[in-house]
Amino acid sequence: MSRATILSAILSNQPQTTQLPEDLQFDCPAKAAVTEKFIQMINLIGGRVVEIQRIEDINLYATAHYGAGERLITPIEELDFYTQFAGDEDPHQFENIAFAVFKTHFAVAENGAVWITEDRMGARVLPFICQHLGMLVFEDSIVSNMHEAYQLIGSQDYGFGTFIAGPSKTADIEQSLVLGAHGARSIIIFLLKKEL
Amino acid sequence: MSSIKHPELSDIFNKDEERVNWHDDTLWWIRAKRDKAAHGISEWELLRETASQIKNNVLSNLHNYLIEFEEKAQKNGIKVHWAANAEEHNKIVLSLLQGKGINQMVKSKSMLTEECHLNEYLESNGIDVIDSDLGERIVQLAKEPPSHIVLPCIHKKKEEIGQLFHEHLGTEAGISDPQVLTETARIHLRKTFLTRRSALTGVNFAVAETGEFVVCTNEGNADMGAHLADIHIACMGIEKLIPKKKHLSVFLRLLTRSATGQPITTYSSHFKKPRKGQEMHIVLVDNGRSVQLGREDFRNSLKCIRCGACMNTCPVYRRSGGHSYHNAIAGPIGAILAPNLDMKEYADLPFASTLCGSCTNVCPVKIDIHDQLYKWRQVIVKEGYTSSAKTVAMKVMDFTLSSPTRFKLAGKIGRWTLKHAPFTVNNRLNLWFKNREMPEAPEESFSEWYKRNNSI
Ligand code: SF4
Numbered sequence: 001m002s003r004a005t006i007l008s009a010i011l012s013n014q015p016q017t018t019q020l021p022e023d024l025q026f027d028c029p030a031k032a033a034v035t036e037k038f039i040q041m042i043n044l045i046g047g048r049v050v051e052i053q054r055i056e057d058i059n060l061y062a063t064a065h066y067g068a069g070e071r072l073i074t075p076i077e078e079l080d081f082y083t084q085f086a087g088d089e090d091p092h093q094f095e096n097i098a099f100a101v102f103k104t105h106f107a108v109a110e111n112g113a114v115w116i117t118e119d120r121m122g123a124r125v126l127p128f129i130c131q132h133l134g135m136l137v138f139e140d141s142i143v144s145n146m147h148e149a150y151q152l153i154g155s156q157d158y159g160f161g162t163f164i165a166g167p168s169k170t171a172d173i174e175q176s177l178v179l180g181a182h183g184a185r186s187i188i189i190f191l192l193k194k195e196l
Numbered sequence: 197m198s199s200i201k202h203p204e205l206s207d208i209f210n211k212d213e214e215r216v217n218w219h220d221d222t223l224w225w226i227r228a229k230r231d232k233a234a235h236g237i238s239e240w241e242l243l244r245e246t247a248s249q250i251k252n253n254v255l256s257n258l259h260n261y262l263i264e265f266e267e268k269a270q271k272n273g274i275k276v277h278w279a280a281n282a283e284e285h286n287k288i289v290l291s292l293l294q295g296k297g298i299n300q301m302v303k304s305k306s307m308l309t310e311e312c313h314l315n316e317y318l319e320s321n322g323i324d325v326i327d328s329d330l331g332e333r334i335v336q337l338a339k340e341p342p343s344h345i346v347l348p349c350i351h352k353k354k355e356e357i358g359q360l361f362h363e364h365l366g367t368e369a370g371i372s373d374p375q376v377l378t379e380t381a382r383i384h385l386r387k388t389f390l391t392r393r394s395a396l397t398g399v400n401f402a403v404a405e406t407g408e409f410v411v412c413t414n415e416g417n418a419d420m421g422a423h424l425a426d427i428h429i430a431c432m433g434i435e436k437l438i439p440k441k442k443h444l445s446v447f448l449r450l451l452t453r454s455a456t457g458q459p460i461t462t463y464s465s466h467f468k469k470p471r472k473g474q475e476m477h478i479v480l481v482d483n484g485r486s487v488q489l490g491r492e493d494f495r496n497s498l499k500c501i502r503c504g505a506c507m508n509t510c511p512v513y514r515r516s517g518g519h520s521y522h523n524a525i526a527g528p529i530g531a532i533l534a535p536n537l538d539m540k541e542y543a544d545l546p547f548a549s550t551l552c553g554s555c556t557n558v559c560p561v562k563i564d565i566h567d568q569l570y571k572w573r574q575v576i577v578k579e580g581y582t583s584s585a586k587t588v589a590m591k592v593m594d595f596t597l598s599s600p601t602r603f604k605l606a607g608k609i610g611r612w613t614l615k616h617a618p619f620t621v622n623n624r625l626n627l628w629f630k631n632r633e634m635p636e637a638p639e640e641s642f643s644e645w646y647k648r649n650n651s652i
Pocket residue numbers: 454499500501502503504505506507529555558559560561562563565
C-alpha cells in the first residue's frame with residue numbers, strides 16, 4: 001500500500017529534527033487605533049463600514065436598500081428577516097439570496113478580515129452564495145493582528161470556519177480589479193459601537 | 197523530447213516585443229505591490245524567519261505530522277487517501293467520482309492537479325471538468341496550461357479573453373471590458389456550481405494538530421464548489437502540512453502580501469468536518485516529494501507556499517513567460533522542483549536564470565532559490581546533460597540584452613554574478629562569457645543595489 005511506502009521513504013529521508021520557533025507576540029495598540037485601522041482596511045479592500053448602536057439598526061439598512069421582492073436571510077434572531085435553520089438544508093435553495101447578515105466572532109484590524117464559524121452561518125454556503133453580504137462586528141472584538149486572532153480561536157471546535165476580508169474579487173483579466181467574482185459582490189460591516 | 201525547450205519556447209514568446217514588455221511591466225508592478233505590503237509590516241523579516249523555521253521543522257518531522265494529521269482528519273470524519281505518484285492520485289479521484297456515479301466535476305485552483313495532469317486523465321475517462329478560478333477557466337477555454345501559479349492567465353490580453361468568451365460563452369464579439377467579462381463568467385460558473393455534485397479543491401495549509409485544511413481564494417470559487425457539492429475532494433502535496441493551528445497566523449500574514457500585495461485573501465476557509473450529508477476526502481500526494489526530501493541540497497524547495505513572488509521578481513520569467521518552462525510550476529521555484537521529477541527533461545530549467553538572487557530575497561519562507569539553481573547546474577553538468585545547459589545559459593543572457601532597460605538591470609546583476617557565482621560566468625558552458633566582453637565589476641555591492649532599487 002502506498003501509505004506505508006510513502007511514510008517509510010519520508011522517515012528515511014527526513015533530516016534531523018529541528019525546533020519550532022517561539023510564538024510571535026506584538027504589543028497591542030490602543031483600542032481606538034485598532035478600530036481606526038480596521039475601518040481603514042475595510043475601505044481599502046472594497047468593503048463599507050456602517051456604524052450602528054443596536055443590532056436592530058440593521059433592519060433599517062435592509063429596508064432602505066432592498067425591496068419587498070428580494071430575499072433576505074439571517075440567523076441573527078434580533079433581526080426582522082431572521083430565519084431558523086435546522087442545519088441540514090439543501091444548500092441549493094439559497095441560490096437567490098439578495099442579502100444575508102451574520103454575527104462574527106471577531107475582526108482583525110491589520111487585514112480587515114472577520115472570523116465566522118459554521119454555527120453562525122445558518123448554512124455553510126450562505127456567506128458565499130448571497131449577492132450581498134453583511135457582517136455584524138462588535139467594536140470591542142476587533143484584534144490588531146492574526147497572532148491575536150488565532151489566540152482567540154484557540155481550540156474552538158467547528159466543522160467549518162472562515163476569515164472573510166472584503167467582497168469576492170478577481171484581477172485575472174489584465175490585472176484589472178473587479179469586485180463580485182463568485183462570492184458576494186459587496187460587503188457591509190455593521191460595526192456595533194461600544195456603549196458609552 | 198529535447199531538453200533545450202526553454203530558449204525555444206521563450207523565443208516564441210519574444211516574437212511580440214510589445215507583449216513581452218507588457219508582461220514584464222505587469223509582473224514588476226505586482227512585485228512592487230508586494231514590496232509595499234512587506235514594507236508596511238515592521239516585523240516582516242521576523243515573520244519570514246519564523247515561517248522558515250516552522251517549515252524546517254515540518255520537513256524534519258514530516259513522518260509524524262502526516263500520521264497525526266491523518267488520525268485527526270479521520271476523527272473529524274474526513275476520508276484520507278495516499279498517492280505515491282500522479283497516476284495513483286488520478287486513479288483515486290476517478291474512483292471516488294465513479295463510486296458516486298458522477299461524471300461532472302467543478303475544480304478550484306490546485307497546482308497539484310496540474311502537476312498530475314488530472315484534467316486530461318478525467319476527461320479521457322468520460323468526466324467533464326470545469327475549472328472555476330476565472331484565470332484557470334480562461335486558460336482552460338484556450339486549451340492552454342496556466343502560465344503562473346497565482347495568476348494563471350497573466351500572459352493573455354483582454355481582447356483575447358473577449359474572443360474566447362465570444363466563442364465559448366456567447367458574449368458579443370469585440371467585448372473586452374474586464375467588468376463585463378467577469379460578470380459573464382460569474383453567471384456561467386454559478387450555473388456550474390449549482391449543478392455539480394462533486395467539487396475538487398487544492399489545499400494551502402493542512403494542520404497536523406487538528407486535521408483541518410485551509411483553502412485561500414479571492415473569488416470564493418473553492419467555497420462555492422465545496423459547499424454545494426455532495427462530495428468534496430481536497431488534493432494536497434504532503435509538504436503542505438504545518439504543525440499547529442496557531443502557525444496559520446504566520447503563513448496567512450505572509451502568503452498574500454508576497455503574492456499580490458493584498459493583506460490577506462478574501463476567503464481563508466478552514467475545512468474541518470464534512471457538512472451534514474456530505475462526503476469529504478483528502479488525497480495526500482507524494483509524487484517525488486519524499487525523494488526531494490532526501491536531497492540535502494534541494495529539500496528546502498519543499499518549504500514553498502506557492503505565493504509566486506519569485507516569478508514576479510525574476511527577470512527571466514518576466515521576459516520569457518510561464519509556458520517557456522514547460523512544467524506545471526514555472527519560474528525559479530519550478531526550475532528547482534522540475535529536475536527532481538525528471539532531470540533529463542528539465543535539464544534546461546536551472547539555467548534559465550541569471551542567479552541574481554532576487555527570488556531568494558523575496559521568498560517568504562526563505563528558500564535559498566538561486567543557490568539551489570546553481571547547485572542543480574552542477575548536478576546536471578555532472579550527469580552529462582550539458583548540451584541543453586549551454587544553449588540556455590546563452591539564451592538567458594540574450595533576453596537580458598535585448599532591451600536597453602533590461603540591459604541596465606542585467607548588467608548590474610551580471611556583475612554580481614561575476615563576483616559571487618563564478619561558475620556561471622567563468623565556465624566554458626557560458627557562451628556569453630566567451631563571446632562578449634565582461635562588464636567591469638562595480639564598486640556598489642549587490643545588497644546596496646538591492647536596497648536602493650527595492651525602496652522605489
Ligand atoms: S519559492 Fe518562495 S517565493 Fe517562490 S513561490 Fe515558493 S514561497 Fe513563493
